[in-house]
Amino acid sequence: xxxxxxxSVSDVAARSGFAPSALRFYEREGLIHATRTTxxxxxxxxxVLRRLAFIRAARNVGLTLDEVAAALATLxxxxxxxxxxxxxxxxxxxxxxxAQIAALEKLRDGLxxxxxxxxxxxxxxxxxxxxxxxxTDGPGARYLPAPLR
Amino acid sequence: xxxxxxxSVSDVAARSGFAPSALRFYEREGLIHATRTTxxxxxxxxxVLRRLAFIRAARNVGLTLDEVAAALATLxxxxxxxxxxxxxxxxxxxxxxxAQIAALEKLRDGLxxxxxxxxxxxxxxxxxxxxxxxxTDGPGARYLPAPLR
DNA sequence: GTTGTAGTTGAAGTCAACTTTAAGTCAAGG
DNA sequence: CCTTGACTTAAAGTTGACTTCAACTACAAC
Numbered sequence: 001x002x003x004x005x006x007x008s009v010s011d012v013a014a015r016s017g018f019a020p021s022a023l024r025f026y027e028r029e030g031l032i033h034a035t036r037t038t039x040x041x042x043x044x045x046x047x048v049l050r051r052l053a054f055i056r057a058a059r060n061v062g063l064t065l066d067e068v069a070a071a072l073a074t075l076x077x078x079x080x081x082x083x084x085x086x087x088x089x090x091x092x093x094x095x096x097x098x099a100q101i102a103a104l105e106k107l108r109d110g111l112x113x114x115x116x117x118x119x120x121x122x123x124x125x126x127x128x129x130x131x132x133x134x135x136t137d138g139p140g141a142r143y144l145p146a147p148l149r
Numbered sequence: 150x151x152x153x154x155x156x157s158v159s160d161v162a163a164r165s166g167f168a169p170s171a172l173r174f175y176e177r178e179g180l181i182h183a184t185r186t187t188x189x190x191x192x193x194x195x196x197v198l199r200r201l202a203f204i205r206a207a208r209n210v211g212l213t214l215d216e217v218a219a220a221l222a223t224l225x226x227x228x229x230x231x232x233x234x235x236x237x238x239x240x241x242x243x244x245x246x247x248a249q250i251a252a253l254e255k256l257r258d259g260l261x262x263x264x265x266x267x268x269x270x271x272x273x274x275x276x277x278x279x280x281x282x283x284x285t286d287g288p289g290a291r292y293l294p295a296p297l298r
Numbered sequence: 299g300t301t302g303t304a305g306t307t308g309a310a311g312t313c314a315a316c317t318t319t320a321a322g323t324c325a326a327g328g
Numbered sequence: 329c330c331t332t333g334a335c336t337t338a339a340a341g342t343t344g345a346c347t348t349c350a351a352c353t354a355c356a357a358c
Contacts, residue, residue: 010334020335021317029315039324041335060256065315090260097257101250107209108246111239158305169305170347178345188354190305214345 006035006043016052023052031055031069047080054086061093062100155184155192165201172201180204180218196229203235210242211249 013020026032027042032051034042051072058068071089075081162169175181176191181200183191200221207217220238224230 008334019317022315024336025316037324039335040337041324059315061260094257094260097253097260101253101257104246104250104253108243108250111210111243111246168347171345173306174346186354188305189307190354208345 006045007048008044009042012044012048012052015049017056018052026052026055026065029065029069031065031072050081050086054089057090058093061096155194156197157193158191161193161197161201164198166205167201175201175204175214178214178218180214180221199230199235203238206239207242210245 009020034044158169183193
């Protein structure tokens with residue numbers, strides 16, 4: 001396991017819940033960092049666990065890895081990030097969630113007014129054409145993620 | 150445009166909002182059907198528009214194309230589907246939306262209790278580890294779709 | 299009859315976020 | 329020293345829902 005205070009890949013995988021392949025991927029993408037042993041194996045500082053917690057939370061809220069990377073890039077590299085640093089990064093998530101909830105409620109309410117009619121008109125039906133929701137993206141836009149279907 | 154009462158690909162594309170390539174894709178997948186002219190061009194009956202409206206609505210609610218195909222397969226092929234047929238198909242969508250909304254509210258409430266602390270503990274933080282929400286899928290699960298970020 | 303737009307096909311490409319594979323190297327216990 | 333399990337890499341594969349491409353054909357207008 002743990003020789004000094006540095007963590008191996010499997011340590012971090014076990015503690016963070018991310019697969020080792022994901023950790024390597026995140027490193028390639030510049031989201032996390034690792035030093036190496038003389039034999040070229042990765043060793044992580046404990047701070048990486050908080051970084052990974054941030055990544056997981058951000059992904060849960062719907063950020064892409066690019067966005068996560070951009071957020072992490074605003075952390076100071078001269079000192080260890082403080083709680084205030086992490087709080088600053090996550091402060092904008094609430095409005096994101098509120099917007100998402102509102103969009104889904106709108107869709108649900110559209111369904112309520114639609115389910116009895118069977119209309120499914122492409123022009124009028126709120127389910128087929130939820131106006132301000134649907135037009136935010138091109139064809140085939142999905143408004144629900146696979147895990148919650 | 151429209152020679153008889155049959156619709157060309159571009160007609161259907163314009164009226165449904167789906168790209169011609171999507172229409173061809175849906176036909177390959179068995180979700181819609183088209184007859185052919187003597188010159189092998191597709192001609193659609195008007196009923197395809199309602200089918201496409203259903204597809205779009207189902208996608209908005211989060212169904213995969215496989216699920217949509219399964220739903221459409223329960224429609225009678227001997228007669229034109231009635232409003233009741235369509236209503237039956239879409240009746241289960243509400244609980245799906247309710248579940249999704251509840252999950253997001255839970256995530257938001259977790260954020261509310263978390264944003265002031267900056268903890269981001271992998272074990273305790275509700276944002277990193279939203280229990281019954283997150284464990285519904287493997288690594289990297291996303292709970293928000295790209296269009297609404 | 300010519301032109302130009304619309305349509306045809308199969309195959310390959312796209313995107314995100316990883317995972318898997320293959321072929322090999324390192325570390326620790328016995 | 330030897331074995332075994334953990335680790336390394338680059339490259340390719342996965343998934344879903346399409347889009348794009350290349351090369352070709354059809355149809356309507358003039």
